[in-house]
Amino acid sequence: MRVVVLVKHVPELLSQRALGEDGRTVRTSDDSALNEVDENAVEAALQLAGSSEGEVIAVTLGPSIAVDALRRTLAMGASRAVHATGDAFAGGDVVATARALAAAVRHLDGEAPVDVVLTGLAALDGLGSVIPSLVAAELGWPQLTVVEELTLEGQTLVGRRELDGATERWRAATPAVVSVTDSANDPRLPKMKDLLAARAAEITVLTHTDLGLADEEVGAAGSRTRVVEAAQRPEHPGPEIVTDDDGEGGVLLARYLLDNDLVGGAR
Amino acid sequence: MTARQVLVVALGDVRGPVLEAVTLARTLGTPTVLSLQPLAEPDLHALGTAGVERALVAELGDARHAAAVAGRAVATAAEVTGAHRVLLPTSFVAKEVAAHAAWLLDAGLLLDVASLAEDGDTDQVVGGKRVFAGTWETRCAVTCPVAVATVRANAVVATPADRAASTAAEPLQVDATLPRGLELLEREVRPTAGRPALAEAATVVLGGRGTEGDFAAVEELADVLGAAVGTTRDCVDEGWQPHDAQVGQTGVTIAPRLYIGAGISGAPHHHGGMQASGTIVAVNVDPDAPLVQIADFAVIGDLQEILPAAAAAIREHLDQSRGS
Numbered sequence: 001m002r003v004v005v006l007v008k009h010v011p012e013l014l015s016q017r018a019l020g021e022d023g024r025t026v027r028t029s030d031d032s033a034l035n036e037v038d039e040n041a042v043e044a045a046l047q048l049a050g051s052s053e054g055e056v057i058a059v060t061l062g063p064s065i066a067v068d069a070l071r072r073t074l075a076m077g078a079s080r081a082v083h084a085t086g087d088a089f090a091g092g093d094v095v096a097t098a099r100a101l102a103a104a105v106r107h108l109d110g111e112a113p114v115d116v117v118l119t120g121l122a123a124l125d126g127l128g129s130v131i132p133s134l135v136a137a138e139l140g141w142p143q144l145t146v147v148e149e150l151t152l153e154g155q156t157l158v159g160r161r162e163l164d165g166a167t168e169r170w171r172a173a174t175p176a177v178v179s180v181t182d183s184a185n186d187p188r189l190p191k192m193k194d195l196l197a198a199r200a201a202e203i204t205v206l207t208h209t210d211l212g213l214a215d216e217e218v219g220a221a222g223s224r225t226r227v228v229e230a231a232q233r234p235e236h237p238g239p240e241i242v243t244d245d246d247g248e249g250g251v252l253l254a255r256y257l258l259d260n261d262l263v264g265g266a267r
Numbered sequence: 268m269t270a271r272q273v274l275v276v277a278l279g280d281v282r283g284p285v286l287e288a289v290t291l292a293r294t295l296g297t298p299t300v301l302s303l304q305p306l307a308e309p310d311l312h313a314l315g316t317a318g319v320e321r322a323l324v325a326e327l328g329d330a331r332h333a334a335a336v337a338g339r340a341v342a343t344a345a346e347v348t349g350a351h352r353v354l355l356p357t358s359f360v361a362k363e364v365a366a367h368a369a370w371l372l373d374a375g376l377l378l379d380v381a382s383l384a385e386d387g388d389t390d391q392v393v394g395g396k397r398v399f400a401g402t403w404e405t406r407c408a409v410t411c412p413v414a415v416a417t418v419r420a421n422a423v424v425a426t427p428a429d430r431a432a433s434t435a436a437e438p439l440q441v442d443a444t445l446p447r448g449l450e451l452l453e454r455e456v457r458p459t460a461g462r463p464a465l466a467e468a469a470t471v472v473l474g475g476r477g478t479e480g481d482f483a484a485v486e487e488l489a490d491v492l493g494a495a496v497g498t499t500r501d502c503v504d505e506g507w508q509p510h511d512a513q514v515g516q517t518g519v520t521i522a523p524r525l526y527i528g529a530g531i532s533g534a535p536h537h538h539g540g541m542q543a544s545g546t547i548v549a550v551n552v553d554p555d556a557p558l559v560q561i562a563d564f565a566v567i568g569d570l571q572e573i574l575p576a577a578a579a580a581i582r583e584h585l586d587q588s589r590g591s
Contacts (some may be wrong), residue, residue, distance in 0.1 A: 013516075013535035017399040023407075037517055094376055095369070121359075124516050124539065125399070128378045129359060133334055133366035142449035143334065146359050148510060158452070162510050163359050164279070165464065166456045168332065173448025182517045183503070183510060224375030228393060229406040236561055241554065244568025250576020253548070254584070256564050262470070262525045262546060263492060263581055 001054035001115045001152075001174075003045040004108055006101050006135070007038040007073055009066035010125040017125070023227025024091055025125055027065060034069040037120030037180075039076070039187035044150055044180045045118045046077050046188070051152060054115070055079045059104050061089060061097060067203060075190035075198035082108070086207040091220030094126075098134030100218050103211040105139060115174040116157070121146050121181045129179075136177040144172050145179040271296030271385075274350035275319075276341050278303055278331075278364060281310040284356030284467045286425035288418050289317040291383055293428060295352050295392070299323065301344040301439065303331045311434045318428025323347070323439040329451050330443040334360070338367020340441040345372055345413070347439065352392060354383070357417035358466055365415050375409030379520065381422035381543070392416075401542030419522055419543075420467040457509070465512060468495035470525040471544075473514060475499045477530015477551065477570055480507045484574040485529055491578045491585075497521065499537050515540035529570040533558025550574065 011017045015031035045056045058073035060066050061084040070081035084104050108114055122129040136143035147159035160169050208218045242252045257263050273292040277285045292298035300322045325340040345353050355361040357379050369376040380394035391408045394416055398405055472494045474485035489496045498508040500515055514521050516539035526544035549562040550570045559565045566573050
């Protein structure tokens with residue numbers, strides 16, 4: 001089974017995340033890393049490929065520093081990494097991003113058929129969760145998304161998901177697009193020697209023209225949305241704290257809710 | 268100039284989030300509703316009160332649970348009504364459906380917006396939302412003619428229209444063919460214990476590791492407040508609560524009017540899923556817990572004592588105000 005994992009290099013949750021003058025996410029190599037849930041996608045890909053003597057190819061779209069995310073996937077065991085990069089990609093929204101990622105999948109599919117595209121359920125910076133669906137639409141492939149449990153049955157995939165109060169099990173024939181949650185598996189920790197080897201590993205670099213995309217199809221030019229304003233919100237003034245020393249804490253909580261008209265919000 | 272047509276999509280029951288989206292849609296133009304399940308008399312009445320004159324019903328059977336099929340229904344409805352603005356109450360499922368609809372309509376896609384307004388100068392629709400765990404406020408414009416947006420629950424207060432309408436429901440024919448090789452093997456709706464859905468509740472009471480697995484006090488306070496119950500990733504991992512009760516960046520994102528977190532330290536993952544909440548209350552033994560630091564009001568102490576005492580005091584207040 002030939003599996004392509006789409007990963008993203010994102011600012012770490014504990015860093016001071018910010019938007020620049022252009023409304024784009026500020027990224028630095030010190031504060032950014034492989035999107036955490038993407039490790040679950042890499043793990044799922046390795047398990048799928050491992051059970052069928054296949055290949056895992058990691059793909060990212062991003063500036064030059066995003067190569068760090070690819071190196072992490074190689075250390076985990078991906079056999080190859082592809083970095084779609086270049087100024088033309090900058091400022092892309094979800095539509096432009098999905099178009100470029102789908103083009104990368106098609107590019108790899110042209111070399112040898114791709115069976116599965118795997119992703120994490122969300123990038124923890126944008127939290128859009130729509131890239132898997134848009135890539136599936138671009139490719140015309142079925143999707144198994146937000147999957148908590150993924151199994152391979154012959155040439156078909158079965159995924160279980162728990163959303164909006166319902167549990168669903170779907171079956172999809174390959175090729176298919178799959179997104180996994182962070183409870184789908186426990187990602188393996190790379191060994192030091194693999195981390196070191198990944199630092200020196202060769203990475204395939206592709207530009208938008210390599211992917212057969214025109215200037216106006218990618219980045220800000222290929223987007224249908226534009227950030228018109230981005231502002232940091234004022235610092236939180238800090239909490240009003242009471243201590244339940246004398247057993248009055250519950251009553252004080254009730255009074256706070258009642259005084260602030262917060263009781264009775266039920267539908 | 269005739270009013271702009273706006274499509275509001277009800278993937279499931281006509282409840283609060285749908286009526287909120289209709290309320291928002293009225294500020295943009297004339298709302299039409301697409302429902303993917305039959306509309307009963309109370310649904311039509313609720314939509315009529317919200318000023319909806321026209322409702323389209325696409326009956327797709329189980330195929331409606333496939334995002335590609337539901338997205339096709341949304342795109343078809345947008346074309347039939349001529350709507351250039353399409354609104355869906357947000358959820359993981361709704362975002363997938365919105366993605367497919369946007370792809371079919373060549374539309375711009377805005378996700379989880381709290382506000383939506385037309386910019387008269389540019390003729391573009393602009394959506395506002397908070398990002399990076401609520402620390403930044405952004406506004407994003409759709410630069411092409413058609414916009415699809417998912418709308419956060421509780422961002423808008425649902426109000427009746429100035430003039431109620433009599434909602435006429437009409438069937439919408441949609442191709443319900445599933446994507447190649449895709450098959451729904453099983454779908455089971457889990458019981459809800461009569462509480463509102465987590466993602467759409469105006470009040471949510473959450474228990475974390477500090478509950479040590481005993482959620483009785485959390486549930487007691489939730490029920491007196493008419494609130495949904497939520498939890499954290501580690502409690503799901505412990506098997507204390509189901510996965511879709513998990514609030515956080517990889518679980519449900521919530522922005523209720525009132526958030527009460529008990530025994531929750533507040534890891535960054537959790538913050539990212541709740542920090543746009545209106546009022547944040549923390550109950551914790553540790554005054555240095557991160558959740559206490561971002562709270563508006565915090566009680567330091569044992570949640571198993573504090574929550575039942577608060578529930579009793581509120582119950583007493585409600586009984587008195589009902590009795591008087």
